[in-house]
Amino acid sequence: MTQQVEKDTNRFNKIMRVIFSAREGEDIGCDECYEHIDQYVDMIRAGQDPDMVLPQVKDHLSQCSCCELEFKALITILEAGASDDLDSLDRPDSSTSGDC
């Protein structure tokens, strides 16, 4: 497979995943997700299950790659900000451009 064909195939598969991941039903949207994301993160860090209290946030995060990326960035910033020893933190599995 040539590089161009492989690239085109990857792009095609990517858009198919984006399309087929759409689900029917109420979606709170990005603004409301942002409103609650700090509360959601706190519950996770406290070992609680935020999906019981804020299931709509979980649903949105599973649908919106931008908000999911922001959610992960928030956890990183929060944990590093609270740490006196950055070397002791778990490194992320992979890095991204950070855009979504």
Added chain:
Amino acid sequence: MSERTNEEWVADLQTEGPPRKDAIEALLTRLERGVYYYLSQERSDLSDRSTEQLHQMAEDFAQDALLKVLDNLDSFRGESQFTTWASKIAMRVAISELRRARFKDYSLDYLTVGGELMPSITSLAISPDSVPPPERYTEQQDVLAIVDEAIESALTERQRIALTAYAIDGVPLEEIALRMNTNRNALYKLLHDARLKLKYYMESHGLSLDYILDLF
């Protein structure tokens, strides 16, 4: 010093004198450290930056975030830890600033009316190096035709442009929204509707994600 409570953070930041200075310093240190770690560990697009440059960026973003925190103290409802709320603001500042710089020259203009959503997709099945068996090739062409039909018949022009920029070019929602004179929330809903329409169209023609991924 032990961690401040939410009430203490707000009170210290709203007062005058040494408690405010201490609180600002503590918050700034925390935000800067967190943002620096994020920039240095999670941003592959910044891998060519020196440690000093990343520290400078983190300092600038943390300063901007601090100003927003102070300006919006009244809107903190106490539903999370104060530092989580402040970190959320710092996260948005950092991501927004980086995104703005990265996409400053991006334009949607080339996505003209009537243009193809996936211009090179039609060449997917005809690689000279790996020509598929005839039956598979025909099957691929059939699927591509359905995808084209779906895009042509199910999407509005705005949906097609937005979906192309988002799913193909990987442009962030905020940047697309800015260029389409809308906002991120409305654009997300526009895209969500577009995705659902395409999904239902393709499903009604017997296509599933697993089948498509397997075929290509």
